[in-house]
Amino acid sequence: MAFDALADVSDDALLVLYGNGDTDAARALTQRLLPRVLGFATRMLNDATEAEDVAQEAMLRLWKIAGDWRQGEAKVSTWLYRVVLNLCTDRQRKRKGIGLDQISEPEDETPGAVAGLQEQERLAALKDALAALPDRQRQAVVLRHIEGFKNPEIAQVLEISVEAVESLTARGKRSLEVLLAGKRAELGYTDD
Amino acid sequence: MTEEKFDSGALEGLFDLARTEKHVPSSDLIVRVLADADTEQAVCRVTSSKPSEARESRLAVVFRAIGGWPAIAGMATATVAGIWIGLSPPxxxxxxxxxxxxxxxxxxxxxxxxxxxxxxxxx
Incomplete structure (x- = not known):
């Protein structure tokens, strides 16, 4: 199928096409999913190089499962985010096993396309605050408020109940407000 | 101390900002991912075109079609009985x-x- 004609094709239909030997389907899926996967991995790991490795590994697992994928049974993005999350969790566990003193400072080489020093300061403050959250709260908050997933989808990614997702996101947001308290003026938020 | 307050509106503003941050994959990463895709697709093609090792022989298909061992045992019994009746009929x-x-x-x-x-x- 021609590459342009794949723009309106759903993710799972593309995956089935790929499994059936369509070479353009892989390009379409990569174009569509890789930036999201990379962004999520970067937010989880705060390390551009590790995030790239995770993104590649997650996409590889997607290619491997294509032949067995059953259309309509699961959402490709939800499945893929769960894979990314598990890969990130594995790496975070290894980091903890290495010991804090042996870990180099996170090097985020992808500040993104956001222009302006203040915006970058705000983003850095948010990243720092997110990094200080417990793992599950951070995952739930990022998926809900940055990745734009709905609570039932987050429940599938995290493999917990929707109620637990609601609780995690609420507690995560409260924790962020506490962690960011005192930085309002520093980040350029002034009372009008 | 208004300075100490970081309300949910400001937090939503930070989330909005974070959503605008684009994580553009490097060309090297894209090449690696597409190379993986090609490799896996080729593996899948070879696997599906090669006859399965577990594939049944024709004899096995016939054997299963007539009912397997119970049917073979029944036919053997009938054959032996037929020969015996033929050799020494009542x-x-x-x-x-x-x-x-x-x-x-x-x-x-x-x-x-x-x-x-x-x-x-x-x-």
């Missing part, structure tokens, strides 16, 4: 079969099947 069966085979005595269908005449007459 006395009553021997009279009938010898008369049919040798023609020494005429045997008619109506004798073997007494109701056959009525069946023929009724059409």
């Amino acid at each position: 006395a009553t069966l021997e009279d009938i079969s010898s008369s049919i085979l040798t023609g020494e005595t005429d045997a008619y269908l109506s004798e073997l099947l007494p109701g056959f005449d009525d069946f023929v007459a009724e059409g």
Whole structure:
């Protein structure tokens, strides 16, 4: 199928096409999913190089499962985010096993396309605050408020109940407000 | 201390900002991912085109189609019984079969099947 004609094709239909030997389907899926996967991995790991490795590994697992994928049974993005999350969790566990003193400072080489020093300061403050959250709260908050997933989808990614997702996101947001308290003026938020 | 307050509105503003941050994959990463895709697709193609090692032979298909071992056992029993009856038939069966085979005595269908005449007459 021609590459342009794949723009309106759903993710799972593309995956089935790929499994059936369509070479353009892989390009379409990569174009569509890789930036999201990379962004999520970067937010989880705060390390551009590790995030790239995770993104590649997650996409590889997607290619491997294509032949067995059953259309309509699961959402490709939800499945893929769960894979990314598990890969990130594995790496975070290894980091903890290495010991804090042996870990180099996170090097985020992808500040993104956001222009302006203040915006970058705000983003850095948010990243720092997110990094200080417990793992599950951070995952739930990022998926809900940055990745734009709905609570039932987050429940599938995290493999917990929707109620637990609601609780995690609420507690995560409260924790962020506490962690960011005192930085309002520093980040350029002034009372009008 | 208004400075200490970081309300949810400001937090939503930070989330909005984070959503605008684009994580553009490097060309190197894209090349690696697409190379993986090609490799896996080729593996899948080879696997699906190669006859499966577990594929059944024709004999196995016939064997399964006729009912497997229970059917084979039944057929073997019937064969042995047929040979045995053929070699040493019971006395009553021997009279009938010898008369049919040798023609020494005429045997008619109506004798073997007494109701056959009525069946023929009724059409």
